[in-house]
């Protein structure tokens with residue numbers, strides 16, 4: 001038999017409207033907080049107002065007596081039950097892994113840390129009773145700045161660790177044998193450019209606050225949670241609390257956004273789990289937005305010292321990145337690994353012969369950090385694309401020309417970088433050509449020159465970002481080498497029902513990405529069934545017992561292959577059935593255009609998957625040895641990452657009198673390989689670019705000197721509204737991923753990775769004649785204005 | 800406790816509520832109208848938007864007792880009795896104006912109100928009109944597109960003018 005490449009119904013590549021929408025636009029969605037169980041108690045959490053303190057005593061007497069209150073407990077009360085929060089990515093042998101109790105035992109290490117819990121008959125009573133709890137705190141010194149934290153004699157976040165250094169991780173191409181020596185490159189360099197970039201702390205700010213409901217029944221327990229990672233959560237609940245895995249069921253119902261912010265196993269989940277076991281009753285905890293801003297993990301927060309070396313003709317000769325990465329007061333599940341996900345990307349699409357990366361993770365008395373959209377790769381891409389612009393300025397070269405001289409040519413793939421990655425495919429010239437055409441690059445440069453010449457108070461800046469990313473996380477073998485505790489495979493199961501309808505169970509766990517739609521398109525083509533005949537099930541460990549969930553632009557790039565493989569197994573299983581029904585030899589059949597037929601006999605009788613399914617259901621006269629099922633599952637472990645790439649161009653107008661930045665136009669040309677659903681891909685790019693622009697221009701999580709978060713609401717954090725963001729122009733080039741049966745590369749993070757440097761490069765470009773060589777993010781009017789003032793004072797040309 | 804009576808999505812409810820109960824809590828916790836959601840505690844996000852006697856309000860910034868006697872429409876009551884979607888709902892679906900969908904109930908209700916006030920808004924009027932409704936997923940571009948599409952289909956659904964008939968062809972389905 002041959003399975004032809006043909007896609008009978010041609011679903012893949014179509015702009016299908018999403019299946020998910022029907023419930024979302026009518027208010028029939030299953031958010032975790034909608035759930036109410038008989039006898040369910042509501043939890044409220046008292047959080048530390050101090051960034052660092054010893055707890056000297058907690059008096060819960062008054063709270064216990066409050067109306068509606070059923071129980072009040074503290075960390076020591078549930079010490080045996082609560083377990084400890086896990087970190088599953090100690091990146092070095094000596095990574096410091098501090099004890100992380102879900103509910104504080106005797107010390108708090110960031111403002112917002114859970115200190116006591118009330119369980120009451122309703123939420124209002126639980127919240128009221130919090131105010132009756134008395135906690136004694138003995139203040140300890142706060143540690144906010146990373147360099148200060150590493151200085152000798154600095155106060156310690158974790159006394160027992162004896163240091164605030166969590167780890168130092170190094171990748172050196174000379175030592176690894178993947179490239180030259182950066183010190184030598186620097187000694188021989190004709191040009192050296194150094195910059196320090198600050199990746200400000202961000203808040204993922206998913207729109208649905210996190211919520212969890214726990215229902216203990218006998219010795220089993222079910223947890224609903226607003227999470228990206230129900231499978232990971234189940235395993236870690238088991239390992240962290242000692243409750244056997246097979247007794248735990250985790251359900252992620254509809255989840256309202258994540259962006260890495262729900263790629264976490266949280267103290268709140270562990271506390272609710274413990275409360276349900278303590279009280280033998282269902283419990284619910286839903287955080288307020290203020291709690292989410294304060295204590296759900298933050299992202300970024302790195303200091304990057306970057307050195308690039310080059311020859312005068314623009315050829316780059318070395319790249320070195322030295323990072324400090326803020327871990328916060330405790331370690332999130334994969335926090336140490338976040339900068340390491342960027343470690344391989346500081347060379348981007350350019351042929352750096354020598355490369356060195358070093359990152360030190362640092363504890364401070366702040367909210368823990370962990371994954372946020374892009375996770376390590378936006379930081380890397382930002383630093384690289386920013387310093388390429390600085391190098392271009394140093395060489396007095398057009399930034400696009402500098403990139404052209406250094407990028408990997410499409411004929412050079414597969415290409416192994418000095419960081420040791422093998423890029424499989426790409427066409428950077430094609431994406432750039434398309435982007436510059438849509439953008440009107442030359443015309444904008446002319447306008448810029450005219451505005452400069454006329455001394456226009458509103459200056460035009462043009463920013464370039466030619467990025468690639470490694471996504472499709474991840475080859476298990478590589479994760480093992482990086483000391484990550486889990487694998488990177490994904491699974492899928494396909495079941496053809498007796499009436500020919502198809503149920504798909506995926507191990508991915510969508511929260512806005514539209515897997516129900518895209519997976520249906522893939523299956524429709526693979527099995528020759530209708531788009532509406534496929535139902536995609538996800539996010540419940542009882543139906544989907546095996547999976548590694550959704551993050552790192554992995555769902556299609558990895559889970560999509562598992563799905564295709566499972567479909568192909570179903571076709572193989574159906575083959576003898578079809579042959580039997582057609583009274584033909586299986587070897588003579590082909591499966592094409594959705595049906596089995598005798599090869600080379602157009603117009604001959606055919607049998608569809610539905611015919612085979614019903615015959616299998618009846619099983620009246622199946623040939624010997626044919627099983628009564630058309631179900632199959634598959635697990636796929638990628639051999640390599642996938643490498644989407646693209647060129648983003650941004651034009652900004654900067655009012656030099658007010659510091660106001662306005663994005664005038666934005667073009668994103670992305671190559672994400674073969675596209676299953678262009679509508680969904682465009683939506684991912686829109687949202688990704690919006691979040692990248694938000695980092696460039698608007699958002700920053702700030703602490704005061706006592707370690708209190710001062711950006712605890714959407715307004716203070718300045719999350720952009722519809723009035724703040726521009727329309728963007730999107731387009732695609734397409735170099736299919738070799739080795740991927742669908743040719744897909746992943747798109748979830750691309751927009752965020754590419755856009756931040758494009759915007760900041762544009763802002764700096766607008767101001768460069770004034771002597772400005774960097775503007776710290778976010779480029780708010782105040783910051784831009786004060787940068788201009790400082791540059792003028794330092795003797796920039798002025799306008 | 801105060802006795803209040805309101806009509807929600809066409810059904811009348813009489814309840815005793817505590818004076819401090821917010822309208823959104825009343826809708827969700829008492830009446831089971833969980834289609835309306837809560838995204839913040841500072842009246843910033845607009846997720847909780849409903850129509851209160853025809854005008855959009857953030858239901859987290861109104862007390863239940865203030866809605867005594869009012870006619871409330873939530874996302875659950877927007878479609879016709881036969882399940883026929885409101886043009887704004889259809890447009891959000893057609894234009895991919897939602898991803899996770901958490902902001903969507905509020906965004907749709909705010910858009911309905913915006914189009915009642917201004918049946919033919921410009922891009923800028925839409926962006927400014929929806930400023931109080933935050934979305935973290937879409938970057939707003941397809942939401943703006945959806946509101947335009949809804950405006951067009953609502954104008955053309957009164958099939959009187961020749962321009963109306965012409966415009967109807969432009970609506971993607």
Ligand code: FES
Nearest residue numbers: 838842844845859
């Ligand atoms: S819940 Fe955020 S404005 Fe009402």
Ligand code: FES
Nearest residue numbers: 898902934935936
């Ligand atoms: S669609 Fe997710 S917040 Fe708007």
